[in-house]
Amino acid sequence: MDSENNVITINTHQFGEITIDIANIFLFPNGLLGFEELKKFILISDEETEPFKWLISVEEPSIGFPIISPFYIDFDYNIGKEIDLENNVLFVVVTLQDENKNISANLKAPIILNLQKMTGEQFLIPFEKYSTSHIISHSE
Amino acid sequence: MLVLSRKIGEEIKIGNLITVTILGYDRGVVRLGIQAPRDIQVHRKEIYDKIVTLNKISSQTEVDKFKNVVNKNNLNLNIKKK
Numbered sequence: 001m002d003s004e005n006n007v008i009t010i011n012t013h014q015f016g017e018i019t020i021d022i023a024n025i026f027l028f029p030n031g032l033l034g035f036e037e038l039k040k041f042i043l044i045s046d047e048e049t050e051p052f053k054w055l056i057s058v059e060e061p062s063i064g065f066p067i068i069s070p071f072y073i074d075f076d077y078n079i080g081k082e083i084d085l086e087n088n089v090l091f092v093v094v095t096l097q098d099e100n101k102n103i104s105a106n107l108k109a110p111i112i113l114n115l116q117k118m119t120g121e122q123f124l125i126p127f128e129k130y131s132t133s134h135i136i137s138h139s140e
Numbered sequence: 141m142l143v144l145s146r147k148i149g150e151e152i153k154i155g156n157l158i159t160v161t162i163l164g165y166d167r168g169v170v171r172l173g174i175q176a177p178r179d180i181q182v183h184r185k186e187i188y189d190k191i192v193t194l195n196k197i198s199s200q201t202e203v204d205k206f207k208n209v210v211n212k213n214n215l216n217l218n219i220k221k222k
Contacts, residue, residue, distance in 0.1 A: 014203040030181075034192030035199070048207050051217065063199045066206055072217040095198040100205045103215065106198075109191045124183050124191065132190050137216045 010061040014054060015044065025058055026113055026120040033109060033122050038063065041120060043113070052094065055111065067091035073105055073136060079112075079125050087116040097135065104133040 009019045040058040056064040070077040070092045091111045107130035113120045152160045161173035
């Protein structure tokens with residue numbers, strides 16, 4: 001911990017020890033579904049898994065979610081409520097499926113990050129259009 | 141569990157801010173209208189449970205296994221047009 005420089009070091013499950021600037025922490029007032037007690041997350045980029053990124057809990061760094069912009073999956077993705085895409089970015093949580101052979105994306109419950117307020121939420125889309133387990137298929 | 145009997149059109153108040161209205165009943169399906177503040181998310185329980193399960197699995201993703209899938213498979217993503 002080095003509070004003078006406003007950085008903290010956390011020991012993550014996915015990337016080992018990383019040092020983060022506390023200004024980059026997103027506050028999730030309601031946590032994520034099933035993780036309501038976790039309020040602080042950090043967005044990590046890893047070249048080897050681009051364009052996926054990682055949302056990692058600052059309070060419980062053994063918890064980390066691979067995520068991706070839904071627009072990589074669906075150009076017309078629309079969560080049905082107005083958000084200002086200048087200050088907000090959308091991600092969807094992805095999961096390894098079929099004994100780690102495939103990746104599925106939860107298009108039903110996107111994560112909205114507000115870059116201006118540095119806040120986040122997992123929003124459950126109330127209408128029927130999107131799947132919780134959309135398989136990102138292989139090209140070929 | 142509190143059990144209440146209500147007729148169609150009647151309401152239930154949960155706290156000061158949430159109102160549930162019984163809208164109708166047809167062939168085993170009850171329709172409810174729910175008024176709640178914007179910051180209270182209302183979900184169908186089975187969808188909520190499914191998302192919790194997916195979040196739990198995702199939260200334990202092994203980065204090496206994930207890299208393997210990303211590298212091995214040319215995933216069908218809208219990258220070229222971006």
